[in-house]
Amino acid sequence: MASGRRKKSKEEPAVKQEDKKEDKPVKRRRSADGDRQFRDDKRQRTSPENDRRIRQKIERPGVPAPTRTSAFVVPDRPSPPFREDDKDGHFVYELGDNLTSRYKILSKMGEGTFGRVLECWDRKNKEYVAIKIVRNVQKYRDAAMIELEVLNTLEKNDAEGRWHCVNLLEWFDYRGHVCMAFEKLGLSLYDFLRRNGYTPFHVNLVRSFGKQLLESVAYLHDLQLIHTDLKPENILLASLEYSKHSEMPTTRGAKRMPDNSDIKVIDFGSATFDDQYHSSIVSTRHYRAPEVILGLGWTFPCDIWSVGCILVELATGDALFQTHENLEHLAMMEAVLDKIPEHLAAAANAAARKYFVTRRDKLVLNWPGGAASRRSVRAVAKLSPLKTLMSSLGDKSLRPHLDALLDLLMQMLRYDPKERITAHEALRHDFFRMGAAATPTSNGRVRPEKKETSATAEPAEAAVLGLGGSGSGKGSSQVTEGASKPGTTKVEEPVPPEDAE
Structure with missing residues (x-):
């Protein structure tokens, strides 16, 4: 069989033999969230009278x-x-x-x-x-x-499909x-991060991803829809192609950058119209807003909190709140942001009030006194304020862009949902109006070392399209031995199976 790019085939592709092997578990930096009963809540529809609102x-x-x-x-x-x-x-x-x-x-x-x-x-x-x-x-x-x-x-x-869904x-x-x-579609942003050794995305990509994500969220909110489960696993790249770069300011060694920054939001299985029944628990743990944990009820701002957590993860390579327990989660929020406002603590439901104690006539978080373990105390103590975390990223050339991103994040991660920035307001923020940040370039352009597809190094992990858990499996692309350009890998066109007509 001749090497090189094949002509497009209209026949059926062959079943991939490597997919018949037993799937091996994929090691994850974040374990799956055990607190996902919101997935099992049977949603209740409202009457036609309410729908007319x-x-x-x-x-x-x-x-x-x-x-x-x-x-x-x-x-x-x-x-x-x-x-x-x-x-x-x-x-x-x-x-x-x-x-x-x-x-x-x-x-x-x-x-x-x-x-x-x-x-x-x-x-x-x-x-x-x-x-x-x-x-x-x-x-x-x-x-x-x-x-x-x-x-x-x-x-x-x-x-027209303008809003990235x-x-x-x-x-x-x-x-x-x-x-x-x-x-x-291509890899999720989480899978791309994982394959890249959790190397942060360049600030230009964070801006592009963030803008598209907020446009999608703004569209949902205009339709009176709340996604409720935004996370990097539910944001997919439109393409599998990427390039390797050795001199990116936020990377160590040759790292991957997607050639196309277009994304799509997936998993609308938990999406809820604002006039419908709201289950008590929504969102995957790492991206869950404080009002959900405190039992204050939730609406559109809970999506904005999730987007803020996602942008931090894309910019740093690490999930902001890596926890599976409510009190520890709240303590992490205080370590990264500020003290939880007393009026929110006072309004918390009975289940959440146990996380607070009265000291000097003020309701404060019962931390570290209420910690479940020393490990939990140590995990919170290791966290830095968000301002310190963001100041450690990149070089001086990126500072104006990262400062603008920090300002946006602080408005997205406000405790009080009434004070949190909206998706439309966020899209008008200076961070999205700035020009592209500088990168180590030749004549102002990034020098890619090699152009590949995600199928080159290992089979592509595809979107699990909102299955309520992390998926792993084999991808679809087969790679030819040759390529049309040096250093470039081409994806093979569909190969007909034996039973093709």
């Missing part, structure tokens, strides 16, 4: 019509024999199976609380897709229908499983 310009069309599988029939490619689901209600499959006559299963991309995501070949449109297959359990089916309603609302109000292609019900076909 939403602004008239917003279209809430409900659940989109399912794909009619009879519209695309290939008699010679039937679905496999019926298999029982596993004990947890997960769909059981084999690589190479048909998922209806339209889709061929190529690889497993991820697995989580809600179900599994499979990379499939769409025979109708001749493209790779990521299909989220929800567990055949009623509460997860109910949650999937809510997610479909949200996705339909997002699409109907943004036909993942695109739902089709959905169908298959053997008791709600299946959603999404466009196939």
Whole structure:
């Protein structure tokens, strides 16, 4: 077989043999959050009278019509024999199976609380897709229908796809499983950080990611939607391509930078309209706002807090609040930001009031007296104020940009949600109006050492599309031996399997 770039094939790609190996657990810098009961809350819909309170310009069309599988029939490619689901209600499959006559299963991309995501070949449109297959359990089916309603609302109000939300292609019900076909995207920002040794993103990329993320959040909030689960795992790069750079101000050695900074927000399974029932706990622990922990109720500002935590993580390479316990979490907030305002402590619900004590007629956090362990005390003591943390980043040429970012973060991470900056206000901040920061360049341009795809070093981890857990699996791209330019790796076009017509 000749090396080099292949001509585009309209045939089916081959099932990837390496994906038949048993998946190995991926080591994570952050362990999965155990406090995720908000995922299991069955959301309650409000009456039509309450729905009419939403602004008239917003279209809430409900659940989109399912794909009619009879519209695309290939008699010679039937679905496999019926298999029982596993004990947890997960769909059981084999690589190479048909998922209806339209889709061929190529690889497993991820697995989580809600179900599994499979990379499939769409025979109708001749493209790779990521299909989220929800567990055949009623509460997860109910949650999937809510997610479909949200996705339909997002699409109907943004036909041009301007606001960086993942695109739902089709959905169908298959053997008791709600299946959603999404466009196939690149790595999540978390996975890109992990593969890069948790090296911080350059401030120019932080600005680009932050602007797009806030545009998406502003769009959601205009639709009266709260995402409630924003985190780096739920922000995906649109492309797998990246370059290696050896002289970036915030990196050590040759590190990766994405060639395309376009992103998409995913996982709308926990998104909630503001006039609907609000569960008591939302957000993954590291990105959870103080009003949620204190039981004060939550609305749009909880998303802004999450965005602030995300931007710190992108700029530093580390999650800001690495904890799994409420009191320790609040103590970390005080170590990084400031004391929790007394009026918020006084308004906390009964469960959260136990974290505070009265000293000199003031309600203060019971820390370190209430700490669960010495390890917890040490973890909080190691933290630096956010201003100190940001001042340690980059060189002098980046200082104006990092100072502007710090000012934005301080407004996003205000304890009182009423005082927190909104998404639209944040987009008008000076940080997003500044020009690009300087980088070590030749004639003002960054010198990449090598241009690659994420499939070069290891198989690409694809988006798990909001499965309620971290996914790991094999990617879709195969790499040719040759390339059209020296130092550049090209992605191989789909390879037809043995049973291709």
